[in-house]
Amino acid sequence: MAAAVGTFSYRYFADGTVAPDPAWVAANIRTEQVPILGAVTGHEVLFPQLRGALEEVVARGLADSIDPDQFGGCYVPRFIGRDPAQGLSLHTWGIAVDLNVPGNQRGTVGEMDRTVVDIFQRWGFAWGGDWGYTDPMHFELARLVRAR
Template identity: 65%
Template sequence: GEIHPDEYAGCYYPRYIAGTRRLSNHAFGLALDLNVPGNQRGTVGQMSRAVVAVFKRWGFAWGADWGYTDPMHFELERVV
């Protein structure tokens, strides 16, 4: 699997979760968006399952596992 640095959308970004007044995990530097063009919200995405496996192994949740998918998104869920 590959991570494409030119398709990285950032980690630290102080903002609210869309449609809420709750701070996003990006606001704390606990989330990042990778390979953005092929992994838009609401899609299955094209994220490499090898990349997903590495992130999950190190305690990250993957946005494609959510009800409204966000396959570009990884966020720290637990410290391993």
């Protein structure tokens, strides 16, 4: 995955956000339209798989399971929990998405539709609901798969 998304230097700020190298941002970060969510800003490598997962969600009649008004973003350069001790969030690379934020807070089981989770996992995303300290709103690109 590192080879696909690249590396960058960054500046960090007291509020836990970071500013990646502008040249890396210009070369890799895009805003594209995707089903359900509309305009999403993220890494160009993310879009085929995100679009594929969301198209499958729509095709399976599950579009109402994702509320576009509760989308927490994709490219949000920051540390995990805004804490430098926890390392950079994959949102900094634009390869993570947070869905249905209010009902899927960290440390909870969440309300994410498990069929939607299965779809995203088949499309190469890891789900934060599977982690020891859960983050059920969070999906991150874990492996590259070919669009079907």
